[in-house]
Amino acid sequence: MIQCPNCKNTLPDFAQKCQFCQADVTKVPRAKGSAKPGDVAGQSGRYVSHKFVWGLYYTISVWWIVGGAIGVAEPFLTAKGQELSVFSYAGIAISAFSVLVGIGLLLQAELVRGIVNVLSFLKLVGGLGGLIGSLLGIVFAGPLGLLLVLYNIINIVVAGATIWVIGETRTRAM
Numbered sequence: 001m002i003q004c005p006n007c008k009n010t011l012p013d014f015a016q017k018c019q020f021c022q023a024d025v026t027k028v029p030r031a032k033g034s035a036k037p038g039d040v041a042g043q044s045g046r047y048v049s050h051k052f053v054w055g056l057y058y059t060i061s062v063w064w065i066v067g068g069a070i071g072v073a074e075p076f077l078t079a080k081g082q083e084l085s086v087f088s089y090a091g092i093a094i095s096a097f098s099v100l101v102g103i104g105l106l107l108q109a110e111l112v113r114g115i116v117n118v119l120s121f122l123k124l125v126g127g128l129g130g131l132i133g134s135l136l137g138i139v140f141a142g143p144l145g146l147l148l149v150l151y152n153i154i155n156i157v158v159a160g161a162t163i164w165v166i167g168e169t170r171t172r173a174m
Contacts, residue, residue, distance in 0.1 A: 064102030071095025127155035
């Protein structure tokens with residue numbers, strides 16, 4: 001904890017401005033090893049770098065947009081002049097939804113952040129189920145089963161990271 005030089009109130013180590021008098025406290029000495037100005041406390045109480053968390057947040061947002069855009073374009077690129085099926089149009093609609101979700105994440109819309117949390121949780125649960133199935137699949141599919149294990153582990157890590165990043169940015173949405 002630090003003390004504001006202007007009003008003498010106690011502030012958290014990561015404070016950049018005094019919440020009481022708006023004085024700049026970035027030059028106030030802090031205890032060695034404590035949080036630096038600009039660091040933020042996550043829900044876990046640990047201090048995380050503002051740049052790292054927000055960088056990861058925006059990377060995930062762009063990932064949703066790029067993945068959705070590829071999903072929208074892919075049926076048209078592979079149709080080779082043939083008419084698209086109902087399933088292709090359904091896939092396009094889902095991919096367009098992904099683009100909108102990514103844009104909503106970039107805009108930090110709380111509703112979209114909640115939707116992504118739910119979808120990520122479902123992906124996490126599905127990945128755990130898929131991991132169990134792919135571990136059993138190693139017996140029957142050999143090396144292909146091992147690739148499925150790796151795929152499910154990546155899905156679990158990405159879904160967990162997404163939930164964590166949204167949780168860490170919850171109280172700091174701009």
